[in-house]
Amino acid sequence: xxxxxxxxxxxxxxxxxxxxxxxxxxxxxxxxxxxxxxxxxxxxxxxxxxxxxxxxxxxxxxxxxxxxxxxxxxxxxxxxxxxxxxxxxxxxxxxxxxxxxxxxxxxxxxxxxxxxxxxxxxxxxxxxxxxxxxxxxxxxxxxxxxxxxxxxxxxxxxxxxxxxxxxxxxxxxxxxxxxxxxxxxxxxxxxxxxxxxxxxxxxxxxxxxxxxxxxxxxxxxxxxxxxxxxxxxxxxxxxxxxxxxxxxxxxxxxxxxxxxxxxxxxxxxxxxxxxxxxxxxxxxxxxxxxxxxxxxxxxxxxxxxxxxxxxxxxxxxxxxxxxxxxxxxxxxxxxxxxxxxxxxxxxxxxxxxxxxxxxxxxxxxxxxxxxxxxxxxxxxxxxxxxxxxxxxxxxxxxxxxxxxxxxxxxxxxxxxxxxxxxxxxxxxxxxxxxxxxxxxxxx
Amino acid sequence: xxxxxxxxxxxxxxxxxxxxxxxxxxxxxxxxxxxxxxxxxxxxxxxxxxxxxxxxxxxxxxxxxxxxxxxxxxxxxxxxxxxxxxxxxxxxxxxxxxxxxxxxxxxxxxxxxxxxxxxxxxxxxxxxxxxxxxxxxxxxxxxxxxxxxxxxxxxxxxxxxxxxxxxxxxxxxxxxxxxxxxxxxxxxxxxxxxxxxxxxxxxxxxxxxxxxxxxxxxxxxxxxxxxxxxxxxxxxxxxxxxxxxxxxxxxxxxxxxxxxxxxxxxxxxxxxxxxxxxxxxxxxxxxxxxxxxxxxxxxxxxxxxxxxxxxx
Numbered sequence: 127x128x129x130x131x132x133x134x135x136x137x138x139x140x141x142x143x144x145x146x147x148x149x150x151x152x153x154x155x156x157x158x159x160x161x162x163x164x165x166x167x168x169x170x171x172x173x174x175x176x177x178x179x180x181x182x183x184x185x186x187x188x189x190x191x192x193x194x195x196x197x198x199x200x201x202x203x204x205x206x207x208x209x210x211x212x213x214x215x216x217x218x219x220x221x222x223x224x225x226x227x228x229x230x231x232x233x234x235x236x237x238x239x240x241x242x243x244x245x246x247x248x249x250x251x252x253x254x255x256x257x258x259x260x261x262x263x264x265x266x267x268x269x270x271x272x273x274x275x276x277x278x279x280x281x282x283x284x285x286x287x288x289x290x291x292x293x294x295x296x297x298x299x300x301x302x303x304x305x306x307x308x309x310x311x312x313x314x315x316x317x318x319x320x321x322x323x324x325x326x327x328x329x330x331x332x333x334x335x336x337x338x339x340x341x342x343x344x345x346x347x348x349x350x351x352x353x354x355x356x357x358x359x360x361x362x363x364x365x366x367x368x369x370x371x372x373x374x375x376x377x378x379x380x381x382x383x384x385x386x387x388x389x390x391x392x393x394x395x396x397x398x399x400x401x402x403x404x405x406x407x408x409x410x411x412x413x414x415x416x417x418x419x420x421x422x423x424x425x426x427x428x429x430x431x432x433x434x435x436x437x438x439x440x441x442x443x444x445x446x447x448x449x450x451x452x453x454x455x456x457x458x459x460x461x462x463x464x465x466x467x468x469x470x471x472x473x474x475x476x477x478x479x480x481x482x483x484x485x486x487x488x489x490x491x492x493x494x495x496x497x498x499x500x501x502x503x504x505x506x507x508x509x510x511x512x513x514x515x516x517x518x519x520x521x522x523x524x525x526x527x528x529x530x531x532x533x534x535x536x537x538x539x540x541x542x543x544x545x546x547x548x549x550x551x552x553x554x555x556x557x558x559x560x561x562x563x564x565x566x567x568x569x
Numbered sequence: 570x571x572x573x574x575x576x577x578x579x580x581x582x583x584x585x586x587x588x589x590x591x592x593x594x595x596x597x598x599x600x601x602x603x604x605x606x607x608x609x610x611x612x613x614x615x616x617x618x619x620x621x622x623x624x625x626x627x628x629x630x631x632x633x634x635x636x637x638x639x640x641x642x643x644x645x646x647x648x649x650x651x652x653x654x655x656x657x658x659x660x661x662x663x664x665x666x667x668x669x670x671x672x673x674x675x676x677x678x679x680x681x682x683x684x685x686x687x688x689x690x691x692x693x694x695x696x697x698x699x700x701x702x703x704x705x706x707x708x709x710x711x712x713x714x715x716x717x718x719x720x721x722x723x724x725x726x727x728x729x730x731x732x733x734x735x736x737x738x739x740x741x742x743x744x745x746x747x748x749x750x751x752x753x754x755x756x757x758x759x760x761x762x763x764x765x766x767x768x769x770x771x772x773x774x775x776x777x778x779x780x781x782x783x784x785x786x787x788x789x790x791x792x793x794x795x796x797x798x799x800x801x802x803x804x805x806x807x808x809x810x811x812x813x814x815x816x817x818x819x820x821x822x823x824x825x826x827x828x829x830x831x832x833x834x835x836x837x838x839x840x841x842x843x844x845x846x847x848x849x850x851x852x853x854x855x856x857x858x859x860x861x862x863x864x865x866x867x868x869x870x871x872x873x874x875x876x877x878x879x880x881x
Contacts, residue, residue: 197821198841205623232622376712376731383713526622537822544734546825555827558644562838565619565847566626 156453283435285396329377614849656808703817762796
């Protein structure tokens, strides 16, 4: 009897030990490639440059799981799926998921993401041409790179040429830049625009990133205490002033009013944003006929230009992360290589989609290419303006709480800008919302 | 001699057993989907348990700490007030209009034509998903939306009304939506109640020369009490749990300044961080408040009904 018990005990321990090693970090040969996204930005680029090149193996189907970002739905779904990754059937296992800068740390510092170099197989040479900050942001505390991106996001001010001509007397990017290269000058231009019936920016949140990206203090310190950088107070005061003086159209970010400001009847002078904002947002908003040609005359398409604006900044970005437990590791590797390393692909994406692609050599080539111009920007080649700022972007202040803090701040202060609450009440609402989202933080 | 009696006894027991079989499905489903979750919610409310990112904090036993936090740190009083206000402002017009329509439709002297058509039309808003309905209103009443275009073009206002930024308008829109969704249902229930009143009472009253008002207040309303109480209590429970309409209309924020945030929306905020501890505490409070109010409503309204001996 005793021998049987001992044998059973040994068997249980052995099974337990095997169980610990049973879930492999990755495997190969799966039939379904599952990619989690929140919009179709990567999907379109994947289709145009990876699928069209015939690089998807014939027996593999690509399954796009699209969950919009609204109300945190995308991350909720992603988190549930990642926590169930071990128990999921091979066809349901996540292979790749996309993350944004605002919440990248949440996934970088866990075991749910794979090492890009050791597990996925990209080499140092592959990654050498990528802008440093795109690698820093996805490097965990042990120095392991967990994700790669095809885009860099240095940003500036994208303005309407016709409005510039009418109000400032010129639409040349260098001359316009001379008139808006500091906040004081920008305020003066805003007053001139108002006099002629135009809005300097579309709403409350448009220059938020210009301020927060230049902050010196992270949202949360090492002890879990929420910190408010000086620049955030500057943003609040400037936006309140602009709202009271009528320099903006009181729109909230991503609202219908905001996008209408860029449309055929729009009266907004410009928007702050990076490359993806131009192609993925403004281009669509500007067209009078959505199915019409991407050419001058279709709404405000082509009537825009790019200037650096009062302050350099960067905004967002989308990174590809390989999920631990993927069963398509070699396909993941070839996707990462083609979409974020291969120079001809990145050149094509830049030329066709206007992205500021994540390759120093490609961007330098394009900057010096006199024949290349962005159609939306009326033929302007804006890459040269941003190469240096892209190299200088630093994201050392990101935290895993950035997204929640950003959203809560914008929502809380919308009421203040609308004149519904006082500043103190708005701050109170902000802290209430943050502590609900992140109960472990302190005021 | 004893045999027939024994046979009879067996027959009675058999029928009783069948009775249990028939009601068993309801009780099984209720236990699994309502009772057990209820008990586990009570249990969870005594623990600190939430999720940050992909890592889980707790469950750590904290006793009544969650309840203390709810009462002292959160503005639950404001949310409770919002919920009650939104319900009352929706219920009073609703019951008034529904009573009126119910009386009109069942009035034998008025005999309105096309009743079937009207009954179908007023019930239809109830069939629309609340979230779709709210999305529709959100788009219609947005700053650059159709309603604003119409009233600006008609010259009624000089510039668009920002419905979403106004406390009064946001609440009004929520009440209007709830009203439209539920008044059809209420009307039909009240109609069923009125049709259950013995017609001879109405005839007797008319013969005695009673006017419409007297008939309504002295005969219809008192005999309608059970149905009225049913409508009142179900509307109260639904009102206290109001969530989907304000959630979608204000994008989950209850803005401006959380003036349209209801109790369940507040509960939902805690679920964003999977904070089952705090969410459990709020749930328990809502449970007790709803139960207490329902009991009070029942007692007060049915008191006169029972005393009058109308039921046994």
